[in-house]
Structures are given as structure tokens and as C-alpha cells.
Amino acid sequence: MTTALLADDEPHLLAYLEEQLATAWPALKIVGRAPNGVEALRLIDELGPDVVFLDIQMPGLNGLQLASRLSAGGKAGKTAPQVVFTTAHEQYALQAFDSEAFDYLLKPIRLERLQRTVARLKESLAAPAAAPSPSPEAAAQLAAMLRQLGVPVPAAPAAAPAASAAPLQWIRAAQGQETRLIAVDEVIYFQSNDKYTSVFTPDAEHLIRTPLRQLREQLDEQKFWQIHRGVIVAARHVAGTRTDFRGRLLVKLKGRPEELVVSRNFADLFRQM
Template structure:
């Protein structure tokens, strides 16, 4: 079996380091590949590192651990999720009666070993996180038990058809069918077309929400490619999976979290 990978998300650095140290004792084969200080950073690092197990603090600034988990379980291949909480025992009862595993801060070695045992059993069974009980319905019920508000799910917006982009000193109206791929930069998103490159201010995360996922594939946190322009894939000398485009020289890196898109190619 390949080395198992983990991510720890907690807004307190000393607690991140403490949990990492406890894991080295309870599960020495597990490699902590990243640590995040908030929910947004956790999502970015999960995208980049594709960990097998994620330890999520419940209360983080901006995006909570429950918010992050809800985003993860909506994906095609969610990691195994363990919540880390400082809630009192009354609130912890909500976790006890759900299928979600949790650790009470600071996690004792004895309690952590029980969690490790559950995770190892699920991993041996190749059981996806959703099948282990980490589902959208579970999270909603958990929020209700903890007294949190559960926001309504908005209806999906229609797919994007046109883009208004800058090209030099001109503004250009681009039909979505003209796009070969999008690539985000520091302040802009580049739109690559057959006849050149244009710039838009829309973040790639917002574009993803507006694009038809059957027609546009996200292959990296900073790249979305039009499926009809994909010629194939290859591995480079570093072992990274690369997307080859029809009629173009550049090749695009596929991050770990999106490799499964190309398993059948």
C-alpha cells in the first residue's frame, strides 16, 4: 500500500503541532503532508495534496470545519474525515450518536488510537468517506443538534455562455465555445483561445460554479480545460500527469486530486 497521507486543519498552531506529534506515536505510518490554519487554506491544500485522511477543527475563522467537510463530501472522492472539537460534553453527544468520528481537544493518545483503528478498518475496506457516514445529511443533522443554522441550497445557475475579457486595450466578448482553457494568476484569470490570450478578473473558483462540468474539467486548483480540446495525457520525467492539447504545444499539469478524471484514458 502507498504511504497514507493526512492533513490537519486548526487555527491554533500549537494544537496543529500537538496533534501531529500524537499521530506520529499512534500511527507512525501516516504522513502529515500539510497543515492549515483556516478552512479556505484547508480546501486549497486538500486540492494540492489529495490526503487520505483530514482532521478538521470545528471552529475556524471564516469557513468552519463543518463547511469544509460539506464541500469535500460533495466531491467525487472525499477523504476520510475526523472532526476535532473543543465543545463541552453535552455538545459532544451529538457526535457520539452520529456516524462521524471526532476528537476532543487536546486529543489524548488513548482516544486517538481508537480513531486510528476506525480509520485503518475503513481504509482496508476501501470504504469511501461518504459510505462511512460522512454525508451531507449527516452533517446537516449534526448542525441541527449543535444548534447551528442550516442554509438552504440554492438552485444551480445556468451555465456560462459568454465572457467579457480584456485583450490589450480592447474589451472582447468571447463565446464560451471558443475557450481552450482557463488559468488563474495572481490577480487575473487568463482565457486561452486559438488566436491568443485574454484576461478576466473572475476568480477560477467562481468560473467553476458557472461552467458546465461535462464540458469543462478542473484539472488543478488553477486550471480548467475544455474537454473537447484534450488530446490525451502523458507522464513527465517527474511522474506528474500532463494533459496534452489538440494542436497546441503547451501541456497542463494535473494535480493529485484530479488524476481520477483520466483513469480511463
């Protein structure tokens, strides 16, 4: 049975998160609740939960400080829990991923978003444990986010050839006057849009400055298919295809009403559908 600990200094938000988790993950056992970071650290050491949901702004020891202590190591032989941050403030996102957080949920936490996190947590926890080592994936994700924000990233020291960088996991996108951090798993498709790239999720369209060509190099090609010079679609959100009266191949989507045109150069992707 998977166990979790919840930490938040606002009781009503703690209760709300527990209610959402009861819906999104009924089998999850909540083994502890903490009103501050110091108590959370004590309970994590005592109870050894698989997952901790941490508010970032807490008295005594904030969520980022607590996560840093967890990643530094706890009891011998004890695997550090997966950390999911919960906060109302986006400005902590980069620090959160520098702490190798599993996910970053903005309050108020939407059930659909939490369900996606739960699905990824289940997959991660079910995977065989890897030998302890630094996380190049986290460094690659952080570097990609910094480049997207226009922040220079120092080149890594010369070393022996290594595996290619981990696929992009997070996107920082504009939505009106606000900026939103989007998990790549939320994206249904990307589309070139003049000097920008439109990012379509089930409930909105967002804009990023990264060109589609550059974005393609950062995406997992097994999960994201280019179907047109200006369109990349998430394979898991493809519901099917059809041919219109003009003979064009169209992709039907899960979660959005529009249909996307497939150019002839990419039609082979759908021969078996």
C-alpha cells in the first residue's frame, strides 16, 4: 500500500487536499499530517511515507528547505519519498525543480491536474528502484526551463560521451497577463503561431516563445508526433482519424473538439489506424 504525508500550515487547505486525494487516489493511505516543516520532517523520519505533499510557505522550516534535507539523505537504507509541492505562488517553481521535486501543484488544486500527478506517481513508484546517483534528468529539465525564460545556462565541462538529455517535462507559458507552469503530460498539441508556439491543453491555449522546431528536439518522439510542418500532437491524446470530402487526413483528439490536418509527409504514422 502506498503511503503519504501531508504538510500545510492552513488546516482548511490541508483538509481540502486530503478530500481531493480521496477522490483521485482512494487506495492511498494518509499516515500523517503536519502543520509546519519541523513536524513534517519528524513524521517523515518516523513514518517513512512513499510520497509527501508539501506546502512551500510554512513556519519553522519551509517546503524547499525540507525537500533539500530529504534529498540529502535520511536514515541509512531508507529511500527518500517523492516530493510534490503545493503552493499558491509560481515564483518558487525553479527552486522546486532544483530540489528535484516530482511535481509542483498550484493552489487551488484542480482534481484533473491532481489525477495526472497521481497517475505519474503510481507509474514511478511501480518502477524498479535505481541505484543511488545524481539526477541528470532534473538538471536537464531545469536547464530547459531556464533557456525558455531567456536565462543563459553555463556549458557543462567536457566529459565522455553520455546519453542524450532527458525529454522536456515542464513548460512555462503565458496566459493573458499571467504565467503558468504546465506539465508536458497535460499538452494535447503544439502549433506554430507566428513568432510564438501555441500550447493547447484540455482547458486553454497558452503561448511560448520557443519555436516549434526547437521544441521538437526537446520532446520525447515516442510520445509526441509531428503531423504537419506546424503541428506536433501528443500520441496519447489521438482519438482516431478520418478523411474529409477533400481527401485530407484529419486527426480527432481526446479532450479538444478541433481536428488537425495531417500533411502527406506524415500520413504514414496513421496507416494502421
